[in-house]
Amino acid sequence: MTVIGGEVRPVYGRIARWLEETPIEHLSSRRAQAELLFRRMGITFAVYGEKDAGERLIPFDIIPRIMLRSEWTRLETGLLQRVKALNAFLQDVYGAQEILKAGKVPKDLVLGNPEFRKEMVGKKVPHDIYVQIAGIDVVRTGEEDFYVLEDNVRTPSGVSYMLENREVMMRLMPDLFAEHRVAPVENYPDVLLAALRSVAPDSAGSQPTVALLTPGRFNSAYYEHSFLADKLGVELVEGRDLFVEADKLYMRTTQGPKQIDVLYRRIDDNFLDPEVFNPDSVLGVPGLMRAYHAGSVTLANAVGTGVADDKAIYTYMPEIVEFYLGETAILKNVPTWRCREPDALRHVLDHLPELVVKEVNGSGGYGMLVGPRATKAQIEAFAVKLAKDPNNFIAQPTLALSTTPTFFDTGVAPRHVDLRPFVLTGTNGVRVVPGGLTRVALIENSLVVNSSQGGGTKDTWIVDDALFEPGRTFQVQSQSQGFGAQSQSQSPS
Known part of the structure; x- marks a missing residue:
């Protein structure tokens, strides 16, 4: 070997x-x-x-x-x-x-x-x-x-x-x-x-009902959602399986409605409740925030x-x-430079080939620049994006x-x-x-x-x-x- x-x-x-x-x-x-x-x-x-x-x-x-x-x-x-x-x-x-x-x-x-x-x-x-x-x-x-x-x-x-x-x-x-x-x-x-x-x-009984909310099988992490629901021994549900009545959350079952006490949600805030957030969302549950604020x-x-x-x-x-x-x-x-701060932005723009620059709300390795591994063209293009919207970025040194x-x-x-x-x-x-x-x-x-x-x-x-x-x-x-x-x-x- x-x-x-x-x-x-x-x-x-x-x-x-x-x-x-x-x-x-x-x-x-x-x-x-x-x-x-x-x-x-x-x-x-x-x-x-x-x-x-x-x-x-x-x-x-x-x-x-x-x-x-x-x-x-x-x-x-x-x-x-x-x-x-x-x-x-x-x-x-x-x-x-x-x-x-x-x-x-x-x-x-x-x-x-x-x-x-x-x-x-x-x-x-x-x-x-x-x-x-x-x-x-x-x-x-x-x-x-x-x-x-x-x-x-x-x-x-x-x-x-x-x-x-x-x-x-x-x-x-x-x-x-x-x-x-x-x-x-x-x-x-x-x-x-x-x-x-x-x-x-506090209103739940001694054995609270837990369910896991998934966006559905087309989500990139759907395997994990179904895996965890199985391991936890709880129902895997989508928004269409749930409804709110009298400020309480229920899931539809073959035995009739069952109240949910804890919802382990794997969808973002924007899609949780079309009455409050994105009105076009079909992933969430209308009225969910009402039930949430009611404490049920x-x-x-x-x-x-x-x-x-x-x-x-x-x-x-x-x-x-x-x-x-x-x-x-x-x-x-x-150590991090906040690009929203003018002095930090100037430093970052002057040292892009040495730094890692990330979007403040980015994830998955997207929207970032790894300066030491980037080409000159990539660095120049990123500099334009950074100067245009500095509030959206932070920069860090490349650690060993x-x-x-x-x-x-x-x-x-x-x-x-x-x-x-x-x-x-x-x-x-x-x-x-x-x-x-x-x-x-x-x-x-x-x-x-x-x-x-x-x-x-x-x-x-x-x-x-x-x-x-x-x-x-x-x-x-x-x-x-x-x-x-x-x-x-x-x-x-």
Whole structure:
């Protein structure tokens, strides 16, 4: 097995040994089997706006990403802090707006934001929780350095790939999996369902009814919607399956109408209720906002959360954390120039070949410029767009992102990765899935990991530090147990 470039960190020692001992033909066979499993499972996504925009598989790399438990614990602490601050920020900007009065965040950046929903001002949401599910994109630049790239608190996606990646790895490489003490992720649906039920309105019974709202089978993430509904054991519904009566939300069933207490919605605000937002929407439910404001149904995530994952608001997260929690942000922000500010705009225009420039409401890797990888013509065209609408952009330096070993037909080579951990918030607490979804830039030297831009995914293993202490034994962790649970069987380290 050929390994191209890069040094092996101790945590990858067993993986390195496995790669050295495994013929490349065997690894290629494992990758082919993984692809076959994903096809059988139906794990696909769609890319809009392309001629061949049919259903595709997201490329899967058979070499896992590995982090020590001690490293993960530091990251987890920062994630919990960040999501608590985001919830406090949303509660405030739709309430007393103290942070705006204090001048910590510019008023126009919030009140003039296209994702700020005036319909939510002064309205309570059940239990004051706006973000039940968050996906925080993180990159590593050194042994101790983690940076947040962006916060996803509208309808974060990707958790189905995290779960299916784990299942495939356990099927294909049980011996390698058994050698590592890997934190389990497969009980994520149980933890999510508990969080969703915990935020049901007080009027709901002891077993609140939860449903998952999808735009339908033509949506790029429809596989994930159906997968999660199945794993949660809840109904997968479309807008046409629902109706509002007497300010309560119901779904149509063969036994008659059934009231919904919590709606896990996977469609954007604009399409939720044609009476309030886009009148042409056929994806939502007329009257849904009336039921929501009446307090008879919880929407997860809450309407209006998009203002908190705007990339311009992101630049103020250190101030937001300090304002609401009285703490210094544990996770660093990437240094960012706000192009809406004249001095910052001049700097960005003068240094475009060195910077990454993003739309403040962009996603999926679209609408961005990676200066070091762009042609002169692309940079010149982007400069025109940037000068015309500077409020719509932020710019960041290109970070020296960490790499992980990635398998190709020619051997193993390093590729840049990021990580999307998933943070769940309910009245029962805030929990973080141990690991999350690792996305990998499969193109050499590329920094773009998005699946829509050719990126792939890896399984993410959080392993116990004791595994790397000579002479120690460790307990094999049963995948049927909860986050952090341990079984009693012994295995040599």
